[in-house]
Amino acid sequence: MDEPLRAIESVLFASSRPLRMAEIESATQLSPDIIRRAIVRLKKQYDDVGSSVEVVKIGVRYSMQLRKQYSNYGMPFAEVELPKDALKTAAFIAYNQPVLQSELAKSLGSEVYEHIKILRSANLITAKRSAHTFLLTTSKHFAEYFGIASSKKEDIKKWMDEQTKKQ
Amino acid sequence: MDEPLRAIESVLFASSRPLRMAEIESATQLSPDIIRRAIVRLKKQYDDVGSSVEVVKIGVRYSMQLRKQYSNYGMPFAEVELPKDALKTAAFIAYNQPVLQSELAKSLGSEVYEHIKILRSANLITAKRSAHTFLLTTSKHFAEYFGIASSKKEDIKKWMDEQTKKQ
């Protein structure tokens, strides 16, 4: 039995959000070094059996999540809060960021104001004042929420391109 | 790749509550027979690697959950199974029992009807018909659930008073 690995698996399985090293440390009482090594093994284990679940590092956080190709199966049972239209707006912002709110409204219609409000309150985008409108970019939380490994805007765009190709 | 098995794994992983066969059927578009056999294999796979996660059948429902010996690791990240508002209503009933449903609604608002439904299905309260309304008391399970030594209403009230003082 590999106790550290199982403790970490338990913690990642139970949490619906990616966890920081410090959170895993305090929940398992293990050292960062042991945790890091156990996570590598855990990831390999899930990959080796071809599980639909994967262990990923997202920015500085760790998470267990469904592989993208299986998320359709899980979606009806997952507690997702965002309306589909708001997701489209989020995708548009993520792909073209930074985007002016006024330009976005021109491209996608005035309902984007409602979407931006939803996305801001879900902490997925940040809005900086720019003259009479706002400049919109994705937040750090954006990458976590969508399970993207990096929160850099170039990486997000690259990731989105890859996802589109896979479809 | 064992697609039926992965589809079922995805569905069970995504859901935070145990699922009926019909739900798994409609999410995966697989036949009950295939589902049943795939679940057996899935369970074996998790058992064989000694995972902290297990696949179980609870009554007529299927679920992926932490094995008992690992559940403590997951606690800090797990979500409370009762909504906070329903819990408030439960506490109110426990302290003032027996309470007429109509009186409760007058004191706490009409949303208590929804809470009562949740609390009854969680088997935490019992409702006896009384004229045009219901008389509400806590169930035996209530005391077990909260680890209260007695399920007598006076004892519960006393216990709540003591605990409030301790806080």
Add this chain to the structure above:
Amino acid sequence: MSSSSLEGVLGHLMFHKALIDESDRHQKLDRYLALAQTYEQGELVAPRDPVDKALQMVFDLVLSNNYDPWDIDLISFTDLYLRKMQQSEVNFIVAGKLVFMAWSILKMQSEEVLAANDEKQQLFCSDWDFDAIEDMFAADDVPCFAADVPEQIDLCEAVRHQSQRPVSLVELLDAFEEARADAEVAEARAKIREQMTRSDQKYDPRNHSEDLEKDVEMVWTRIMKCGNGPIVIDDIFCGGKEDRVTVFISLLFLARNGKIALWQDDLPYGQIFMEIKIPWDIGTLEDARAAAEAKQAPVM
């Protein structure tokens, strides 16, 4: 508060004014503009009118928090507004209506911008015009994005497991504390409601208006006895506190109807004066009649 946010607000109001044709809305928007402009002129005097006061609070919040007038975050705005309202003495009903009004005014933009885009009209051109508005009405053929956007960019949320656990003791107790507080509030509300129902039963608006008419008539008779020219209102009182209140309210009523003028030279505790405004000959003044009779009477 930055001058650009003030400009934004003024521009926003002008924009809406340019879009409407109902006279009623025009008046409303003029009122908002007048209030917003007091910020520009730096003449910040607390308005007496409760509606103006509440409106001023809205502008205050919008300007000091740098809200985009085109995109007010209503959740945070309403929260701030309600908090501020509790600190100030503002009529709650007016304030509540105002939150709704502000909401509808500021939310109009989506439909109107859409409609405006359809019509492609040059809507207005004024000193208040600014980039954002121009942008709104820019021709459709101007490319908005240099970026190329693949057709099916699709995002879907990461799916994770969420374990559930039973309620803990502390959570139950916290919930109980909250429930107790809620019940207390509900009880207090019920009491107030009951009291209001009782006082409503006593109150008959017909009696009230009949009483007021009688009071005004009685006070008018007293005023007539005092003759022409400024009158110290003390001369009209005759009795205790209740009489003073009755007289004062009747005077306010008469002043509002334009029959008398009311003024006070030394604020706030100085003497209050009044004077009849209607032509003298309408009045049937007993003193005048007495004077006339005295004239006619043979000199002793």
